[in-house]
Structure formats: structure tokens, C-alpha cells
Amino acid sequence: MISTALLLFLSVTSVLFPRTGAFVTPLHSSSKTQQYSVLHAHSGKDWDLNVAIVGAGPSGLLLAHKLLQSNVPVANIDVFESRSDPRDLQKQQGSRAYALGLGIRGRSAIRTVDEELWAAVKKRGFECERFRLHFSQKLNVKLRDREDGVEPSVLIYQTDLCSGLLDELETRSLDKPQCTVKVHYETFIKEVDLANAIMETKEQKKGPYDLIVGCDGANSIVRGALNKYSPPNTFQFTQRRLLPGCFKVARCEKMPPLLDQNSVALVLPESKALGVTAFVEPTVEGGCCILFAGKLNDASKSEEGGEEQTGDDFNSLLFPDPNVNDGDIRSDAALTAEMIFEQFPLLDGTPGMDDAVNQLLKQRTSVADSVKCNIYNSPSTIAPTALCGDAAHATGGVSGQGCNSALIDAAVLVDCLNENYHPLENDENNALTKKALLHQSLQSYSNKQVPEGLALYDLSFGNDGKTLPIFRNLRATFSNAIDTLFGGRLGIGKKPLRTLLASSLDSFTEIRRDRQKYFVDEFPTDEEFGNQL
Numbered sequence: 001m002i003s004t005a006l007l008l009f010l011s012v013t014s015v016l017f018p019r020t021g022a023f024v025t026p027l028h029s030s031s032k033t034q035q036y037s038v039l040h041a042h043s044g045k046d047w048d049l050n051v052a053i054v055g056a057g058p059s060g061l062l063l064a065h066k067l068l069q070s071n072v073p074v075a076n077i078d079v080f081e082s083r084s085d086p087r088d089l090q091k092q093q094g095s096r097a098y099a100l101g102l103g104i105r106g107r108s109a110i111r112t113v114d115e116e117l118w119a120a121v122k123k124r125g126f127e128c129e130r131f132r133l134h135f136s137q138k139l140n141v142k143l144r145d146r147e148d149g150v151e152p153s154v155l156i157y158q159t160d161l162c163s164g165l166l167d168e169l170e171t172r173s174l175d176k177p178q179c180t181v182k183v184h185y186e187t188f189i190k191e192v193d194l195a196n197a198i199m200e201t202k203e204q205k206k207g208p209y210d211l212i213v214g215c216d217g218a219n220s221i222v223r224g225a226l227n228k229y230s231p232p233n234t235f236q237f238t239q240r241r242l243l244p245g246c247f248k249v250a251r252c253e254k255m256p257p258l259l260d261q262n263s264v265a266l267v268l269p270e271s272k273a274l275g276v277t278a279f280v281e282p283t284v285e286g287g288c289c290i291l292f293a294g295k296l297n298d299a300s301k302s303e304e305g306g307e308e309q310t311g312d313d314f315n316s317l318l319f320p321d322p323n324v325n326d327g328d329i330r331s332d333a334a335l336t337a338e339m340i341f342e343q344f345p346l347l348d349g350t351p352g353m354d355d356a357v358n359q360l361l362k363q364r365t366s367v368a369d370s371v372k373c374n375i376y377n378s379p380s381t382i383a384p385t386a387l388c389g390d391a392a393h394a395t396g397g398v399s400g401q402g403c404n405s406a407l408i409d410a411a412v413l414v415d416c417l418n419e420n421y422h423p424l425e426n427d428e429n430n431a432l433t434k435k436a437l438l439h440q441s442l443q444s445y446s447n448k449q450v451p452e453g454l455a456l457y458d459l460s461f462g463n464d465g466k467t468l469p470i471f472r473n474l475r476a477t478f479s480n481a482i483d484t485l486f487g488g489r490l491g492i493g494k495k496p497l498r499t500l501l502a503s504s505l506d507s508f509t510e511i512r513r514d515r516q517k518y519f520v521d522e523f524p525t526d527e528e529f530g531n532q533l
Contacts, residue, residue: 035225050076056162060388065113081186102403108505120165155289162409181371194378215388245367247293249366252350256348392449393457466520
């Protein structure tokens with residue numbers, strides 16, 4: 001019952017632990033395409049790269065920053081984004097994005113550009129390392145607190161994170177007149193032609209591009225193109241919906257007065273069979289984000305009486321089928337507010353809660369996806385193409401490391417270009433050599449990040465339906481309980497997995513191998529990955 005919601009939230013706690021800001025910069029231009037510099041003449045530089053990035057989320061924008069800063073010769077960067085400019089406040093109203101948690105991994109990735117970029121991002125978020133689990137109005141447990149000498153995670157809305165990255169990209173590209181950077185907002189990509197390296201929008205075809213990078217999320221159109229254009233049995237992926245789990249998000253102007261104003265809180269409902277939990281995150285300027293997680297209601301099933309009926313009613317009210325038309329899913333705001341306060345009395349008295357309820361009722365129910373790919377780069381027979389973040393490896397918020405790992409992908413990809421893209425001035429076959437060097441760079445990126453993505457997938461979903469032998473299972477359960485209770489304090493146990501993911505720079509691969517006792521299947525060795533990739 002409540003386990004589905006707890007799984008999503010305890011996953012989101014790491015995401016959101018390592019978390020949020022509400023400051024948004026003004027819209028700088030009415031143009032949907034932000035052009036930040038004027039391209040100077042190529043001067044016959046055949047080695048200069050024309051790059052297309054699909055997705056102007058955190059990883060896509062950090063990738064643009066890294067390319068602009070790098071020693072790789074880049075003449076043009078086009079970033080395509082179907083959504084509106086995050087700095088357009090009017091169009092961002094009703095956004096359902098929850099607060100992201102930038103932990104040590106995300107911070108480190110942004111700092112590979114420089115400390116100033118991290119400072120520009122950090123000021124838009126809220127530093128927080130505290131976490132409380134509320135079983136009831138009176139009973140709660142502190143699961144995490146700030147540690148001396150440890151830099152806290154930053155909670156930040158995706159719109160605020162992207163606004164900070166965009167403002168800096170705009171300013172910095174003025175100092176790089178040799179490279180044009182354009183971010184095309186409200187631009188939907190109809191097709192990615194990897195045979196000819198062409199991007200087709202509703203209005204035009206653009207290209208050819210030397211390098212195409214998909215930072216476009218779990219439903220990536222670039223990944224679909226890789227699947228379409230790659231030779232048989234080369235590129236493979238699986239994608240699945242994490243049903244019946246679902247969620248909705250509301251933003252409030254102030255934190256609930258009955259909760260710690262500086263702590264993330266996971267609040268369990270009064271009816272424990274409800275299957276819905278509330279995850280409350282403090283944001284800048286005293287605001288908060290409330291994420292309600294539950295399960296999709298099955299209209300074909302009905303339980304009679306007691307808490308089961310209450311759960312069905314609440315779930316159907318808050319989480320209607322996302323496939324139903326907008327006009328058919330409006331619920332009564334007063335009834336919804338009454339049921340929220342009845343089940344979550346700690347939210348009572350929250351300023352702006354009426355508006356928050358309206359936000360919830362206007363949103364479609366969100367259902368997360370998981371994605372797993374065998375490689376993150378294109379074969380040499382088609383245009384050089386790579387995948388980053390959820391386009392390559394999505395865990396649907398379960399790991400709490402989605403944004404952090406996506407930012408790392410962007411940083412590693414450019415590092416691989418720096419290491420491998422070294423054209424020779426006197427090479428007569430520059431077109432072929434250029435393509436070969438790019439494929440070599442992307443293969444290096446895939447070799448580094450595929451093991452990381454698969455390790456994070458395992459750490460997020462465990463044995464994914466498989467069962468450990470009974471004694472190993474008991475041992476694993478006992479070890480997890482000890483880790484949760486003591487977390488390595490007094491020399492007892494170790495840091496819980498999600499704390500380790502959020503506060504350590506140990507590779508996901510190292511963590512996965514160190515926790516082999518919890519898994520049925522052996523994790524591949526470096527040699528096995530080398531043969532596979």
C-alpha cells in the first residue's frame with residue numbers, strides 16, 4: 001500500500017536531498033531563440049565543429065558551457081528545447097517540476113567549468129542537509145542532519161537551475177566571438193536524421209551537424225533515432241513505466257508552520273493504508289515544494305469500507321488517469337483540501353495552500369519511466385551521436401541522482417572530446433578523419449559512462465524482481481537496518497546507500513561492486529565491459 005509512495009519518496013529524498021530555489025531572472029528577450037554571439041568568419045577551419053544539443057535542461061546547458069570553455073574547436077552550438085524559456089515567468093506558471101537536489105556529484109560537475117558558475121547556481125537554491133520522517137503529528141525521527149565540514153546539498157527548481165546556467169551562458173559567450181551559441185525555445189524536433197546529420201523542426205531543416213547529443217530525457221527523440229539508424233544488434237535499450245507509482249507537485253509561498261522550516265520532511269498519512277505520502281522541501285525566500293506521491297487509481301477495482309475506501313477515494317481524487325482529457329479530470333478544490341488536511345494535519349495552516357490545491361488539480365498525473373541502454377554512442381556508420389542523462393539511463397527518481405548523474409555525463413563527454421579530438425593540420429582526408437576522431441571520442445565516453453549508468457540502475461532497483469537465497473536475504477535485510485539506524489556512527493554499520501550516493505564521489509561502479517552481497521547477479525568486470533563495448 002504505502003510502500004510504493006515510500007519508494008518514490010525515499011528515492012526522491014536523495015535527489016532532493018542533494019535540493020531548491022525560487023528566484024527567477026527576468027526574461028531577457030521576447031525572441032524564442034536566444035543568440036548570444038555573432039559568428040565570425042570560419043577562415044577555412046574545416047576542423048571546427050557544428051554541434052546540435054537536443055534538450056536545454058541542466059545537462060544540455062552544462063554541455064554548452066563545457067564546449068564553450070574547452071580546447072575543442074567549436075564554431076556553432078544549437079540547443080533545441082520544446083519548452084519555453086525558463087526565465088519567462090508567465091509561461092512557467094503551473095510548472096510541476098519538483099525541487100532537484102544538487103549533491104556533491106552535481107556540484108563537482110558544474111565546478112569543472114569554474115567556481116563562478118557554481119556560485120551563480122548556488123545562490124538560486126536553498127542549502128539543506130536535514131531530513132525528518134514524520135510518522136504522525138507527534139512522532140518523528142531525524143534521519144539526517146548537517147555535518148561539520150561537509151558542504152550541504154542545494155535544493156533548486158529546474159527552472160531556477162536552468163535560468164542560472166542560461167544567464168551565465170549568455171554573458172560568457174560574449175567573450176567567445178569565434179563560437180555562436182543559440183538556444184531555440186519552443187522548438188519541437190520532428191525527426192533526427194542520423195544518416196545525414198539533419199535536425200528537422202516544424203519550420204525547417206537544420207544541419208548538417210558534426211556532432212549530435214541527446215539530453216532530451218526519458219522519452220528521447222535522439223535515442224529513437226539511434227535505434228532507427230543503427231545497424232541491427234548494435235544499439236539496444238529498454239524503457240518501462242514505473243507503475244502504479246505516480247506523483248504531483250505544488251509550490252507554496254511559505255513552509256508549513258508545523259514543520260521544521262529548515263528541514264526536508266517526509267510526512268506519512270494518518271491512514272497508513274492510503275498509499276500516498278507528502279514530501280516537503282524548503283526553498284529560497286521561505287517557500288516550499290510539496291510532492292505528493294501515490295498510486296494510480298484502478299477504476300475497475302473498488303474496496304468497501306474503512307481505510308481501503310478512503311485510499312481509493314483520495315487516490316482517484318488526486319491522481320486521476322493521466323490519459324483522461326483535461327476537462328474530465330477536474331476535482332472539487334474544497335473536498336481535495338479537506339482530504340489533504342485530514343490525512344496530513346501537519347500541512348494545516350500552510351500559507352498559499354488554496355493555490356497549491358488548485359495547482360494539483362490542474363496538473364496531469366505524472367508517471368516516471370526507467371531507461372537502460374547498452375551503449376551511449378552511435379556506431380561509426382552514422383553521424384557521431386551521444387546520449388546524456390535520462391536519455392541514456394533513467395531511474396525515474398528512485399536513485400535521487402538523476403540530475404547529478406546527467407551533469408556528470410555532460411562533463412565527461414567534453415573531457416573525452418578534449419582527450420581524443422586532435423586533428424592534424426596537414427591531413428588531406430579531413431572530413432573522414434574528423435568523423436573518425438569524433439566517433440573515437442564518443443566511444444571513450446560510452447566506455448566510461450555505460451558502467452556507471454548500469455551500476456546506478458542496479459543500485460536504484462535492486463534485484464528488480466529476482467530473489468536472494470533466504471539466508472543472504474535475511475543478512476542483507478539486517479545489514480540495511482543497521483546502516484539505517486547507525487549510519488556508521490560509533491563504528492557500527494555503514495552510511496545508508498542513498499546517503500552514500502548523495503554525499504560521496506565514489507563511482508557508482510565501485511559502490512555497486514562493494515554491495516555485491518545484496519544482489520543476485522554479479523556485476524560485470526572491467527574486462528567484460530571492455531569486450532561488450
